[in-house]
Amino acid sequence: MAFRSRRALAVFWKDFLDLRRNPVLLLGMAALPLVLVVVPIIVVWTYVRDPNDSNLRVIALYYDPTLPLNANAGRFLVERTLLDWFGMFLVMPVFVPILISSQSVAGEKERRTLEPLLASPVTAMELVAGKSLASLVPALIITWMAFVLLCVGVDVVAWPLGQGPMLPNTLWLFGILVLAPLFAFFGNGVAVLISARVAEARTAQQIAALIVLPLVGLVAGQVAGFLHAGPVYYAVQGGVVLLLDVALLWASVRLLDRERLISRWG
Amino acid sequence: MSGISVQGLAKRFGARTAVEGLDFDVRPGEVFGLLGPNGAGKTTTVRMLTGLLQPSAGEARVWGHSVRTDGEALRRVVGLLTEQPGLYERLSARDNLRFFMKLHELDERQVWPRARSYLERFGLAGRENDPCGGFSKGMRQKLAIVRTLVHDPKVIFLDEPTSGLDPESARTVRDAVAELAAEGRTIVLCSHNLAEVERLCTRVAVVKGRLLAMAPVNELRRTGSALEVKVEGEAERYVQALSALPFAPNVLAEGARLRVMLADEAQAPDVVACLVGAGARVRSAVPAQRPLEEVYLELIREGRV
Numbered sequence: 001m002a003f004r005s006r007r008a009l010a011v012f013w014k015d016f017l018d019l020r021r022n023p024v025l026l027l028g029m030a031a032l033p034l035v036l037v038v039v040p041i042i043v044v045w046t047y048v049r050d051p052n053d054s055n056l057r058v059i060a061l062y063y064d065p066t067l068p069l070n071a072n073a074g075r076f077l078v079e080r081t082l083l084d085w086f087g088m089f090l091v092m093p094v095f096v097p098i099l100i101s102s103q104s105v106a107g108e109k110e111r112r113t114l115e116p117l118l119a120s121p122v123t124a125m126e127l128v129a130g131k132s133l134a135s136l137v138p139a140l141i142i143t144w145m146a147f148v149l150l151c152v153g154v155d156v157v158a159w160p161l162g163q164g165p166m167l168p169n170t171l172w173l174f175g176i177l178v179l180a181p182l183f184a185f186f187g188n189g190v191a192v193l194i195s196a197r198v199a200e201a202r203t204a205q206q207i208a209a210l211i212v213l214p215l216v217g218l219v220a221g222q223v224a225g226f227l228h229a230g231p232v233y234y235a236v237q238g239g240v241v242l243l244l245d246v247a248l249l250w251a252s253v254r255l256l257d258r259e260r261l262i263s264r265w266g
Numbered sequence: 267m268s269g270i271s272v273q274g275l276a277k278r279f280g281a282r283t284a285v286e287g288l289d290f291d292v293r294p295g296e297v298f299g300l301l302g303p304n305g306a307g308k309t310t311t312v313r314m315l316t317g318l319l320q321p322s323a324g325e326a327r328v329w330g331h332s333v334r335t336d337g338e339a340l341r342r343v344v345g346l347l348t349e350q351p352g353l354y355e356r357l358s359a360r361d362n363l364r365f366f367m368k369l370h371e372l373d374e375r376q377v378w379p380r381a382r383s384y385l386e387r388f389g390l391a392g393r394e395n396d397p398c399g400g401f402s403k404g405m406r407q408k409l410a411i412v413r414t415l416v417h418d419p420k421v422i423f424l425d426e427p428t429s430g431l432d433p434e435s436a437r438t439v440r441d442a443v444a445e446l447a448a449e450g451r452t453i454v455l456c457s458h459n460l461a462e463v464e465r466l467c468t469r470v471a472v473v474k475g476r477l478l479a480m481a482p483v484n485e486l487r488r489t490g491s492a493l494e495v496k497v498e499g500e501a502e503r504y505v506q507a508l509s510a511l512p513f514a515p516n517v518l519a520e521g522a523r524l525r526v527m528l529a530d531e532a533q534a535p536d537v538v539a540c541l542v543g544a545g546a547r548v549r550s551a552v553p554a555q556r557p558l559e560e561v562y563l564e565l566i567r568e569g570r571v
Contacts, residue, residue, distance in 0.1 A: 010368030014354065014361075021356040021397070112350040116413065119316050119346040120369040121338050258337075262318045263279060 003129075007122045011130025012137075015104050019138060025103060029096050029138070033146040036092055040085045041153040047074045047081070048161050063225070075161045082154065082166065086175055087219040087229060091212055092146060093180040094187035096139035098211075101191035102204035104131050105256075110200055114261060124256040128249070132188050139184045147176050171231060179234060182241045187211070189248025196255040269294045269452040270315060270421060274324035277310050284310040287476050288324070292469075294420075297443060297453045299463040299470035299483070303566055306474045308456045309349075312423050315454070316346050329420045329452070342370065345419030349426055351410035355399035359390060359409050362398060363416050370417040377416060384412040388438060403430040411439060421452045428462060440466055460559045472562060478569040487555040491528040493537055494554035498522065498547040507544035511536060525554055 019025060047056060051074030060073040063080055067073070108114040117127075151167040158166050168176070190211050195204035218237075221227040269292045276286040285307030292298040302308050313319040315328055317337040326333045331340035353362050363381050367374050385391050388408040398406060407430045414422065427443065428436035443466055447453050457463055463470060464483055471480040479486065497504065501519040508517050508526065515537065516527040526537050531553070538551050 004371065006371050007369055010365060013368065014357070014365045017361060018354060018356050111352070111355070112348070113352040113354060115318070115348045116346065116352045116366075116410075117369075118318055119341060119344065119348075120366060121341045121371075122369050123338065258318050259320055262313060 003123065003125055008126040008129040008133070011122065011127055012133040015100075015131060015134030016137070018104075019100060019134065022103070025099060028099055029142060032095055033092055033142050036085075036089055037146050037150045037153065040081060040150065041157055043081050043085075044078050044154050045157045047077045048158055051075070051161060072161065078154075078158050078161060078166065082169075083171070083229065084219065084223050086172060086234075087215070087222055089147075089150070090175060090179060090183050091215050091219075093139050093143045093184035094215060095209070095212055096142055097135040097184050097188035098191045098205060098208045100135035100138060101131065101188045102195045102208055103201045104134060104195075105192055106195035106198055106201040106204040109261075118258045118262060124253050124258070127256050128192065128252045131192065132185070132252075135188045135191070136181070136184050139187070140181060143180045143184070144176065147172070171234065174231070175234065179238050179241070182238055182245060185245045186241050186248065189245060189252055192252045193248060193255060196252070196261065268329050268420070269296065270298075270326065270328050270454070272315070272324070272326040275311070275314060275321050275326050276323040277307070277314060277319060278322040283475065285473065285475055286323070288473070289477065290471055290480055292452050292454060294450045294452050295447055296469065297447045297455055297467045299467035300454055300456045300473065301458075301460070301463065301470055301562060302473040302478075308473060309425070311473065312346070312425065312454065312456060315421075316344050316423060317341050342417070343420040345414040345417065345422040347410055347414040347422075347424045347427055349429070351406040353398040353401075353406055353409060353413075356397055358395045358397055359385070359401075360394040362409065363413055366413050366416055372417060377418075380418065381412060381416050384415060384442075385409075387442065388412065388435065404432060404435055407431055408435060408439070411442075415446070419451070421454070422446060423454045423456070425456045426458070427455070428457075428459065436462075460557075460562060464558045470558075472565045472569075474566060474569045476569075478565045483558060484555065486561050487558055488553050491531040491534070492554035492556055493526045493528055493534050493551060495524040495526060495537065495541065495551045496522055496549040497524065497541065498549060504541055504544050504546050507540055508537065511540055522549075 051072060056073040056077055060067050060076045060080075064076070067076060108117060147168075151165070154167050155162075155165045187208070191204060191208040194208045195201065198204050198207065218227065222229045227233070271291050272288050275288040277284045288311060300308050300311065310319065314321050314333055315326055317333055317340045321333060328340050329343045331343065333340060354365070357365070364374055367377050367381075382391070385394060388411065390405060390408055390412070393401070393405070398409060401409065407427075411427060414424070424443065428439050431439060440462065443453060443455070455463065455467060467483055469480065469482045470486060472478040495501075499522065501522050501524045504524065505517050505519050508515060508524070513529060513533055515533070518525040524541075528534060528537070534551065538548055541548055
């Protein structure tokens with residue numbers, strides 16, 4: 001069975017078209033990026049508003065008791081916020097593909113479009129590729145657009161403190177260009193896998209969304225000071241997610257087998 | 267051969283056997299009816315023949331392609347109309363068709379005139395750019411039929427093709443099916459509408475987990491040996507005479523016609539002799555054709571496990 005990119009692109013084209021005409025899903029996809037962009041800008045603004053506030057130093061010392069006396073606590077807290085928020089921001093490329101992929105696979109079952117689709121010459125690999133592309137492309141576009149907005153927002157607000165742009169920095173660029181695609185692939189893989197096993201898109205979405213919890217847990221651990229998140233930490237995280245991506249791809253192709261799908265839901 | 271060739275086909279889901287021991291051939295240009303009650307294994311059979319399910323035993327070739335080994339090539343020559351239209355409702359009719367053209371790697375510019383001619387024929391011309399979500403049930407069904415035909419399949423499986431259609435549209439679909447068969451395509455029709463099956467199919471197979479019967483429609487309607495006798499005058503007056511026969515046939519009288527149900531064709535001369543003995547002037551006595559529905563129900567009852 002040869003892989004025909006034309007057929008995979010046909011699946012991508014159809015799913016992308018379908019997504020564009022689904023206002024409810026588009027709204028759901030826009031909500032999280034909005035929160036992930038607006039919240040840190042507001043937090044940064046509160047630090048920048050009165051950088052000499054003595055409370056800022058107290059908070060800064062909680063994070064780093066060795067903070068020098070002449071250090072700018074406001075600037076320290078802005079940098080700290082951006083580091084902590086980086087982990088939170090990575091929830092977006094995981095979450096958006098979950099919303100899309102749950103609809104695209106379990107939705108085919110719900111709408112009874114699966115059987116005519118599987119009766120066409122498209123192969124399981126082409127189906128996975130097309131559907132994954134239809135979920136990864138919007139997820140990455142949204143993530144990158146949100147990142148640009150975050151950079152602009154943070155830099156405009158924090159300019160008086162930094163006297164220059166604070167974003168993008170090397171870590172964020174690594175995250176957005178390397179980790180975000182890996183995380184998006186992970187979210188998509190989990191959603192495809194789950195939606196191939198459940199009957200309804202909503203169920204698939206709810207179950208798949210649970211994978212966000214460990215990520216949020218890691219960020220919470222980081223904020224609480226249990227985890228020291230830095231370049232090495234995120235490089236390791238990226239490596240682990242890459243391995244999971246390969247495993248998920250293999251499992252998705254196996255699960256999108258015609259026989260399994262039809263005998264279960266046809 | 268081209269068309270469909272099925273030998274010993276069986277499908278089991280775990281311990282449950284959906285169908286077993288199916289043997290039949292369908293020739294190119296033939297409209298073949300696949301009949302059976304719900305859960306009889308018709309859909310499973312069609313799914314095996316369209317490469318969606320692998321048989322547990324046996325083999326089938328569809329237009330020369332093995333259902334076991336040539337799945338992709340097989341799906342290129344097969345068109346499947348499922349019981350539910352299965353359309354993408356947010357997409358326009360044109361985009362629904364365009365998607366399937368792309369899956370079959372066809373050039374839209376070359377295929378669209380064909381699709382358009384079907385859309386015109388089924389009264390969907392001018393609605394190509396409307397989202398399918400706004401279509402009526404009949405319109406969706408007609409668009410699903412166009413989608414089934416858009417890649418010019420050699421073998422077409424139709425599951426309840428006229429479901430939800432008004433009489434005029436149903437007739438258009440029936441005419442189209444007859445034309446497709448005349449062009450040399452092989453057509454398998456699954457339907458509970460036995461009147462439609464009688465009109466369209468040359469042969470039928472009745473299944474209920476296994477093959478209960480397979481014959482040309484006319485031959486099947488003659489099974490059970492009914493005799494239709496035309497007499498002079500009112501036929502009603504000879505009913506009593508016939509009931510005195512040793513095998514006491516079931517008799518229906520209507521005007522000058524008697525319909526006599528026989529257990530065996532060999533009883534026909536006794537019926538005629540009895541009528542003549544009772545003073546009837548017999549104009550004709552021919553094997554009666556029973557409605558397909560009657561034969562079908564009898565087969566299903568006999569085949570009850």
